[in-house]
Amino acid sequence: MTQAILELRDLVKRYGGLVATDHVNLAIHAGEIHAIIGPNGAGKTTLIHQISGALAPDSGSIKFAGKEVTRRTMHERVAAGLVRSYQITNIFRNISVLDNLALAVQAKNGSSMRFWRAAISESALFEEARAIAERVGLGAQVTAIAGNLAHGEQRKLEVGLALATAPRLLLLDEPMAGLAHEESASFIPLIESLVPSHAVLLIEHDMDAVFRVAHRISVLVAGRIIASGTPDEIRGNEEVRKAYLGDEVTA
Numbered sequence: 001m002t003q004a005i006l007e008l009r010d011l012v013k014r015y016g017g018l019v020a021t022d023h024v025n026l027a028i029h030a031g032e033i034h035a036i037i038g039p040n041g042a043g044k045t046t047l048i049h050q051i052s053g054a055l056a057p058d059s060g061s062i063k064f065a066g067k068e069v070t071r072r073t074m075h076e077r078v079a080a081g082l083v084r085s086y087q088i089t090n091i092f093r094n095i096s097v098l099d100n101l102a103l104a105v106q107a108k109n110g111s112s113m114r115f116w117r118a119a120i121s122e123s124a125l126f127e128e129a130r131a132i133a134e135r136v137g138l139g140a141q142v143t144a145i146a147g148n149l150a151h152g153e154q155r156k157l158e159v160g161l162a163l164a165t166a167p168r169l170l171l172l173d174e175p176m177a178g179l180a181h182e183e184s185a186s187f188i189p190l191i192e193s194l195v196p197s198h199a200v201l202l203i204e205h206d207m208d209a210v211f212r213v214a215h216r217i218s219v220l221v222a223g224r225i226i227a228s229g230t231p232d233e234i235r236g237n238e239e240v241r242k243a244y245l246g247d248e249v250t251a
Ligand SMILES: Nc1ncnc2c1ncn2[C@@H]1O[C@H](COP(=O)(O)OP(=O)(O)OP(=O)(O)O)[C@@H](O)[C@H]1O
Pocket: 015, 018, 020, 038, 039, 040, 041, 042, 043, 044, 045, 046, 047
């Protein structure tokens, strides 16, 4: 097994009397797609907020790439390569796909002055932006105004914006929510293509997609991880069936 890129130890988050994250221990390995599934209200969003840095845990620790990041800001985590892909809200809707990506690449590189300094750096910027557009399947839409893209294409652009920050671990929070069937289907190869160059932590309600793309799955119920394993192991786990899956993935 490769080394863990992300390690959660005894993570706890309470909302008043409710324990939304109940002593969670979890290791995500470099190059893997790791999905977290669980019923509504299980604590998936709360967990991903703590990993991204949007929410501070009450106790426990988060280690990323061997370093303690529990009290690090979201910005510091992004700089270290721990990046969450936001749903659409990140996109500048009035500019092109390529300009959106170029701005994200520029942001990663720091100074806004650098953008104007030399033609060579500007062309390198757009070259990188174009490569990312290709990578997320938007190569033919680079000149399109982002706000005019179809919903599924905007989701792909969001992933592209996250990729522009050169993440080591990408947090994908329900990337397929609200997508039509064909749009979801075209998202699956995109998620698969992110590894092994990036690790992916996926939260997704579409069980068919999860069981297809994930290398490992952790099941969260009432704030606790009740099982972690390969899709086959999770499918065959009695406790998981009883607590959550039922007959949903018995095929
Ligand atoms: N800010 C908050 N204050 C109080 N309770 C909260 C808060 N945010 C979430 N909760 C509660 O914590 C529990 C976990 O919520 P969370 O949104 O993390 O679950 P989830 O697994 O992401 O659910 P879903 O799949 O429906 O999005 C739920 O019982 C929820 O009602």
